[in-house]
Amino acid sequence: MSGLYLHIPFCKQACSYCDFYFVTRTSEREHFVQRLIEEVQEYRDTKFIDEEVETIYFGGGTPSLLEPKQVEQILQAIEQVFEVDAREITFEMNPDDVNKEFLGSLKSVGINRASMGVQSFQPELLEFMNRAHSSDEALRCLELLSQSRFESYTVDLIYGNPGETKEQLNDDLNRLLQFNPPHVSAYSLTVEPKTRLGKMVDLGRIAPPKDDRVAEQFDLVNEQLNEQGIERYEVSNYARSGREAVHNSRYWEHHNYVGFGPGAHSFWWGDQAIRWENKRNLRGYLRDRNLREEEQLSYEQLAEERIMMGLRTAKGIGFEELSQKYHYQLNDRQQKYLKKVAEEGKATVDDRIKLTDKGIKLADAIILDLVTLH
Template structure:
């Protein structure tokens, strides 16, 4: 098994753009940990516990709201039930939660990779995104992280905010790059309908950024990070050589993984392929009334997913892989489409299909076109 994802659903406050499942009542953390341990133990002696676990990922929500002793209990339970031989244990954290002792405790527990949700250093943008931390806390946290025992860590940035100027983005990068991060996740702001930001856009109070502006921001990020040896290997992920995230790649390559905690997703491909999701409701989870929505996936669905995920990466998708693993053969119309996009400099096709920097900016449109052509 490639990995285990643990969804820690607690947040101090709601970020304006976030549509992941979370709650702001943090008083139930201990009760949640006990229920999470129970869910882990429920996999004892199942086929899901037979494969070796290569990565563990604490996501959320805000995992850094947990205490080190709670993290220790969770890791001990995973070691007890699963065959853990992890090459990577990632822990998401927010700058306002981080102290030097906290980082030391996590590292001593075996956490090998930190994921820091900075998003921006600009006070106005942080306020707009309704982040709980300040610019000063973000800078202080990066100082702690760069001087900590963590050799592997990633920093999150968000660009393409409404009214965000090119100069503001350049300033964010100017503040980040002196820390020489081994990995950066840079996301274009996505406006989701059920978020605070989505409602403001729907009511006409905020105008979403124009596509050209977002494309310019992408170019700025790509150029500046590349100049510092931090190269893009997926639409939103950049790293120095050898510092790519192992856990995320498992999703892109259809390796088996389990998601634990409310709202977490799992994928398992044995004789048949299934995806299921824990109910996104903490109260139901704590009462042990969680209902899982399970879906069987056809080879056609899996092939289209592989195209969607693989074309977002630097490696792209192998044509022979599609044929052998998914029984998926490109149609004449699809091949003609690929030839046209290659002539436009948006992708390259040999034994693999790979998007160029020009094509990656419109990856969603190209992928949608490709999977709907027959």
């Protein structure tokens, strides 16, 4: 079973924290859709169509800048090339693009999961993040979504903005929880170097939030969502039972997937494991078909990736999987380190390693220590 990812590289404006690949000129949308369809067709007669497609994900960028008709054309092209039995077809959207008719049309062309980029309901934080939508638009959109025919949906929130208070986050969570969402992705703001936010931090215009403050906000998110039965299954992802995102969970488990569009990544583990990335260049993508960078991955690299992704999930990672699928054995130093981490209450270790609530906040540091001891 494989997954397909479609990168739609258009945005109305640049959010201050974002380092995904996108352009703000949207006039090339139709040309892009035709090129994307050609890229899908190029996979005909390759080994990448051998596995049945279980999930499809429209990400970006802003997929909701496409017309439903264009989405339908893309899905039809996929079905002509791949064998599709998709249990989940997710579509990312921004509140300012959505109305009842748009949601209904997407549902009719086959989308069954919506992903709404709300990030916050606080006007000053939306302005700081340079989001294109208002707080009212986000609320109206969630109302539409909760009344829509979508079987599932998810809402993105960002916390840990510089200057963000606990009260503001609490208010965001309360507003969100009124809608009883089946799935929430809550990310702590990261400062990426080439973004507007990164530049402001470099120039000393703003100070990034302190770690202890972010940790406090993480606890608040965790508590509030857990109380409503929306449980954390990955460091930034929370769901009601049975509503976990299938597509993203497959990435964490090294399932095969193919990405289309500029900047999209693909991963395929057949005789060998390979990953490739389409270059982050729309002009080039529209002109040239072979702008890909490919790398082969060793068992050691794969095992490290699996540890990194697995330890961020509530399921953790099993020793048997590590040794059988990845030919990876933990050495004495790693075992000693894990024992210490478990004694400190940051992990549980039996036939699997799982980080606790205390450990998950330090996931990046624990993972780094663990893999560098190999």
